[in-house]
Amino acid sequence: MELTGEPIRVQSIIQSGLSQVPPEYIQPPQNRPINTDPTATIPAIDLFNFNTNHRNSTLESISHACRGWGAFHVTNHGIPPSLLDAVRNSGLTFFNNCPMSEKLKYSCTAGTAASEGYGSRMLVSSNDHEVLDWRDYFDHHTFPLSRRNPINWPDFTSDYREIMVNYSDEMKILAQKLLALISESLGLQSSCIEDAVGDIYQNITVSYYPPCPQPDLTLGLQSHSDFGAVTLLIQDDVGGLQVLKDGDGGDKWVTVKPLSDAILVLLGDQTEIITNGKYRSCVHRAVTNPDRARLSVATFHDPAKTVKIFPVSELINDSSPAKYRGVVYGDYVSSWYTKGPDGKRNIDALLLES
């Protein structure tokens, strides 16, 4: 999602045989991947295929995970493991086997935020101190259907587009079911959060993190929270995703250990606003390693750019006044692209005085 300049793919840097990362990928000391807590594990919630007999205990687990982490794994979610594998394999085959000259034909448009296609760098700015991510990605526009045009996606493997379409459909249904459970876990009508979001805009980003010769100095993806409603993420067995967890001894980074066939649910900033801060969006980042390329697939579910998001009235009262001012989603996204997260959660700009 780089907005300016000639794109450089991280994979081509590594293919050139460099033993040190170029200076623009070196993080300042305070952002380097230290301060990890090896003992903590993010919650895993068994959805029992949405069997209503388990609903109450599931709601309780969701409430707990959303308050404490803003992230949790789900198992028995109803998506066939073969589809998760097919998506991972299709992504890996594209990044590993498709020649760079072919991949570049899909380059996303420079100068346009979140444009569809093959790219690198998470964000931009006019800020000279910007540090780049050790990551390449492919972004797919998938919902509403008017945005979905599989002709823009790779066809390096003959079933790539079909698999992505299938995955997109399944993820949207799962996201809707999860938003219903998340609403109910707050005592709200099951449609509450989805009603606030409106028509779901879905993007699927396949991220590829090449091996990095200096993982202690770099980040695959800098610290951020996703700005939409909910992200569903799968990764391969390499590992490298970390979530920020608060605790008595201060904030610590916790590695999300790959859990076979599970899907990671990450709450985004709009869910934090809608729930008036009862549930927090999850701050996360990706670290690199020197040995193996890593792949993840993040499916974002967001409001339309024109929708105004604000805390739902049911969660506002005298003892819990509105915490955030309303924001037009498109304005929220543009402010992020203009300023970048810059160590501060973007959402904090919306905090009302209490």
Ligand SMILES: O=C(O)CCC(=O)C(=O)O
């Ligand atoms: O690669 C990962 O695990 C994280 C990806 C991510 O956070 C994103 O694309 O927003």
Ligand SMILES: [Fe+2]
């Ligand atoms: Fe993210």
